[in-house]
Amino acid sequence: MNRIMKVLLLAGVLSLSVWAEPAAADTPKDTLVIAKQIDDIITLDPAEVFEFSGGEVIANVYDRVMTYEAEDTQTLVPGVAESHSVGQDGKTITLKIRPGQKFHSGNPLTAEDVAFSIQRVIILNKTPAFIFSQLGWTPENVKDLVKAKDELTVDLTITEDFAPTFVLNCLSAGVGSVVDRKLVLEHETNGDLGYAWLKTNSAGSGPFVLKSWKPNETVMLEANPEYRHGAPAMKRVVIRHVPEPASQRLMLEKGDADLVRNLTADQIQGIAGNSDLVVDSYPKADVYYVALNQKDERLAKPQVRQAVRWLIDYQGMADSFLKGRFKVHQSFWPSGFYASLTDTPFKLDVAKGKQLLAEAGYPDGFEVELDSSNISPFTEIAQSLQATMGQAGIKVNIIPGEQKQVITKYRARQHQMLLLYWSPDYMDPHSNADSFARNPDNSDNAKSKPLAWRNAWDIPEITKKADAAARERDPEKRKEMYLDLQLMLQQDSPFVIMFQSTEQVAHYKNVNGFVSGPTYDTVYYRLVTK
Amino acid sequence: MTTTPAKPPAGVRRSRASAFAWHFIRLISTLALTFLGLTIVTFCIGRVIPIDPVIAVVGDRASPEAYERVRMELGLDLPLYQQYWNYLIKLLHGDLGIAVLTARPVLEDLMRVFPATLELATVAIIMGVCFGVPIGVLAATNQGRWPDHLIRLVGLVGYSMPVFWLGLVGLLVFYNTLDWVSGPGRVDVYYEDVVQPVTGMLLIDSLLAGDTGVFWNAVSHIILPAAILGYLSLAYIARMTRSFMLGQLHQEYILTAQVKGLSRSRVVWRHALPNIMVPLITVVALSYGYLLEGAVLTETVFAWPGLGRYITSALFNADMNAVLGGTLIVGTVFIGLNLLSDLAYYLVDPRAR
Numbered sequence A: 001m002n003r004i005m006k007v008l009l010l011a012g013v014l015s016l017s018v019w020a021e022p023a024a025a026d027t028p029k030d031t032l033v034i035a036k037q038i039d040d041i042i043t044l045d046p047a048e049v050f051e052f053s054g055g056e057v058i059a060n061v062y063d064r065v066m067t068y069e070a071e072d073t074q075t076l077v078p079g080v081a082e083s084h085s086v087g088q089d090g091k092t093i094t095l096k097i098r099p100g101q102k103f104h105s106g107n108p109l110t111a112e113d114v115a116f117s118i119q120r121v122i123i124l125n126k127t128p129a130f131i132f133s134q135l136g137w138t139p140e141n142v143k144d145l146v147k148a149k150d151e152l153t154v155d156l157t158i159t160e161d162f163a164p165t166f167v168l169n170c171l172s173a174g175v176g177s178v179v180d181r182k183l184v185l186e187h188e189t190n191g192d193l194g195y196a197w198l199k200t201n202s203a204g205s206g207p208f209v210l211k212s213w214k215p216n217e218t219v220m221l222e223a224n225p226e227y228r229h230g231a232p233a234m235k236r237v238v239i240r241h242v243p244e245p246a247s248q249r250l251m252l253e254k255g256d257a258d259l260v261r262n263l264t265a266d267q268i269q270g271i272a273g274n275s276d277l278v279v280d281s282y283p284k285a286d287v288y289y290v291a292l293n294q295k296d297e298r299l300a301k302p303q304v305r306q307a308v309r310w311l312i313d314y315q316g317m318a319d320s321f322l323k324g325r326f327k328v329h330q331s332f333w334p335s336g337f338y339a340s341l342t343d344t345p346f347k348l349d350v351a352k353g354k355q356l357l358a359e360a361g362y363p364d365g366f367e368v369e370l371d372s373s374n375i376s377p378f379t380e381i382a383q384s385l386q387a388t389m390g391q392a393g394i395k396v397n398i399i400p401g402e403q404k405q406v407i408t409k410y411r412a413r414q415h416q417m418l419l420l421y422w423s424p425d426y427m428d429p430h431s432n433a434d435s436f437a438r439n440p441d442n443s444d445n446a447k448s449k450p451l452a453w454r455n456a457w458d459i460p461e462i463t464k465k466a467d468a469a470a471r472e473r474d475p476e477k478r479k480e481m482y483l484d485l486q487l488m489l490q491q492d493s494p495f496v497i498m499f500q501s502t503e504q505v506a507h508y509k510n511v512n513g514f515v516s517g518p519t520y521d522t523v524y525y526r527l528v529t530k
Numbered sequence B: 001m002t003t004t005p006a007k008p009p010a011g012v013r014r015s016r017a018s019a020f021a022w023h024f025i026r027l028i029s030t031l032a033l034t035f036l037g038l039t040i041v042t043f044c045i046g047r048v049i050p051i052d053p054v055i056a057v058v059g060d061r062a063s064p065e066a067y068e069r070v071r072m073e074l075g076l077d078l079p080l081y082q083q084y085w086n087y088l089i090k091l092l093h094g095d096l097g098i099a100v101l102t103a104r105p106v107l108e109d110l111m112r113v114f115p116a117t118l119e120l121a122t123v124a125i126i127m128g129v130c131f132g133v134p135i136g137v138l139a140a141t142n143q144g145r146w147p148d149h150l151i152r153l154v155g156l157v158g159y160s161m162p163v164f165w166l167g168l169v170g171l172l173v174f175y176n177t178l179d180w181v182s183g184p185g186r187v188d189v190y191y192e193d194v195v196q197p198v199t200g201m202l203l204i205d206s207l208l209a210g211d212t213g214v215f216w217n218a219v220s221h222i223i224l225p226a227a228i229l230g231y232l233s234l235a236y237i238a239r240m241t242r243s244f245m246l247g248q249l250h251q252e253y254i255l256t257a258q259v260k261g262l263s264r265s266r267v268v269w270r271h272a273l274p275n276i277m278v279p280l281i282t283v284v285a286l287s288y289g290y291l292l293e294g295a296v297l298t299e300t301v302f303a304w305p306g307l308g309r310y311i312t313s314a315l316f317n318a319d320m321n322a323v324l325g326g327t328l329i330v331g332t333v334f335i336g337l338n339l340l341s342d343l344a345y346y347l348v349d350p351r352a353r
Helices: A003-020 A052-061 A111-124 A127-133 A164-170 A181-186 A245-254 A265-270 A302-310 A314-319 A350-359 A378-390 A403-411 A429-436 A460-471 A475-491 B010-048 B053-058 B064-073 B080-092 B106-141 B146-160 B163-177 B202-208 B212-249 B252-259 B264-292 B296-301 B307-316 B320-348
Strands: A031-036 A066-068 A076-078 A081-086 A092-097 A146-150 A153-157 A208-214 A218-223 A236-241 A277-292 A326-328 A367-373 A395-401 A417-422 A495-508
Touching: A031 A245, A052 A208, A052 A218, A052 A236, A076 A081, A076 A164, A092 A111, A092 A164, A111 A127, A111 A146, A111 A153, A111 A181, A127 B064, A245 A265, A245 A495, A245 B163, A277 A302, A302 A350, A302 A495, A314 A326, A314 A378, A314 A495, A367 A378, A367 A403, A378 A395, A378 A417, A395 A403, A403 A417, A403 B053, A417 A429, A429 A460, A429 A475, A460 A475, B010 B080, B010 B320, B053 B064, B106 B146, B106 B202, B106 B212, B106 B264, B106 B307, B106 B320, B146 B212, B163 B212, B163 B296, B202 B212, B212 B264, B212 B296, B252 B264, B264 B320, B296 B307, B307 B320
Parallel strands: A031 A236, A367 A395, A367 A417
Antiparallel strands: A066 A076, A081 A092, A092 A153, A146 A153, A208 A218, A218 A236, A277 A417, A277 A495, A326 A495
């Protein structure tokens, strides 16, 4: 045997011997390790974050003006602000800031920081800025309308006519995060208000400090011992990007992750026998729906819109492949919140669907395209729709695509039927009504593209009703108005709303206190113990 | 009798120098043309895919003003040729742009994801060569007998198994059940961020820092994905080695060597093997090249933050700066490997000199 052979063999044996090295043990006691898909994070600047995972991170790093606390994610309470008062005209709100608060940097948190944070959102004008700009704030007027009166008082003036509860809800969104003005301005380049720096760093006062964000790899958080509710029990939180749910399951079973977030229904079933693991369900505010483009003359017929409603096996899906992850819900505002309509009048009724199609002039049905994301659960839902609509003669051709591809087509109004979901930006019914029930300009080159516009649904009357509901200051009356709107859209609209989602989180029995609220940015780690 | 080697006449020296210069110029222009072609094709693909790149930046719900501003920032309002020209000018200044998906300069991203892939691919190819070449030779020398059949079966399995499935089964068996290796990711949570990145390759960085704890942990993480990728290249390398070797073993010089009384192993390793080195180097270089492109599925199963997943997710999000940057890296890798294998031919084959 010559030298080459010897070297090759030696290398082979060496690489084999490495296999004997034991794997590391379980996660550290004071560290929470979460395995999750986090490749949607593209920024961590609260003025810009609008992605699920990014929203979750900033919810734990920043404190907001108004907030939903981890202890009760249903009730809006003051956060950085201690209290608020609304002026006689309903257009001025005075915020009193909690004294003695500190940022992670050690800088004191004052009214100046609150005003700066709001002004910054409007001036930078990134994606979620509309949450504030709808109140009438513009880069030109925001410094006059949002002002620090003294060290602990901020005056807000809105120019549009909105209910004060609505304004307070807007302040609880991600854009309501308060940033450390001094620190951010230290990192300002070319007048960008620290934007380039804050995308990958943090300047907050929340329960955790951002240590690092490695894209598609990890987010590391460290406890803030000075947090106003006290130091979190976990010293560190590591969120690890594990794209494959099957790998997440293996990591959980092996003890390399404390908590995993993206298991599929059958994986959840698969771990059911493991007595060390627990699965928790958290109702979410996302609604899943089928959209019918009204530019398509067949889908624009009221009887066809009706027929589609009767040709979906809502309960069948919820009881089988969507079990545990979705419940049947048929109105645009999710259940479990102020002013939600929980009736579910529609069920699968092929005979009724057929009859309605015949009335519309399509006794033999028709052929139609359905755009859908190429990932679970969209593919399965699309297949079920295809099967049940097929029974009444509607031949559905599924066009699977990347989610962004589906949205691109949707925004260009080039779809026929389309399957997608919607989640509110803040927990006020206007957040959804604004998109489902408002279409101020139905022309092809309209600037604003709410869901109603994307389906070419021209609704001047309903738009007026939605506007009136947003302005109504009496909460009871306002609630009635939203219930009315939901009923109207449930009975007849291009939206066939089917489900509301539930997040299933699998974790070790000893991991307690994880909170996942209704929206993606009300997920909290600070109460976790293990 | 001794002879002093005659110095080549001045004319010959000059012509050698000019031949070298000519060779060099040709190389540079080939490189430039290849890169130009790569960028043009990738750029055009990026503009015809049915995803709006602005949506990747601002999301679905931005105000019309925010949407329009980003469209301008990305230069999408300009004619296509001008967009390309602007990109090219920036590229020549070493600016690959900012990746939308990571909010960081593409160059910085590539310097993070490429070493992760390089590390994985290198360990994998070493495994592939160390096992693939000997078993290929073994199969050839036992043609038609059971070792040959077994090795061909192993090769066939490696060739036809979906890597995604292989990865998950590997994790289930070696990580979850037997506890021989660590799971997804490059290193355990304990060791995260312990070593300062120098090369970006954890195995090397941990040794440079003298931290054997991190080194062994990284080894226990890399070994399974590398073994799976290595198995795939092993399958290819073993099959090719076998067929090259068979070609040689039927040559007359082998018969001559045997007739002269040389041992079987000496004939195979000393006489036959050197003669298959040139095509074998090509095969290994090609396998290595494919591994360096980034193995998307393996990276997904093993949560490995490498080049393959970076380019794929960039493409799905129409993040064209990232896609172009990644493509340039892949192009560079292939050109680099070509040059290296040319050099290797030169070393192993006297005729090439």
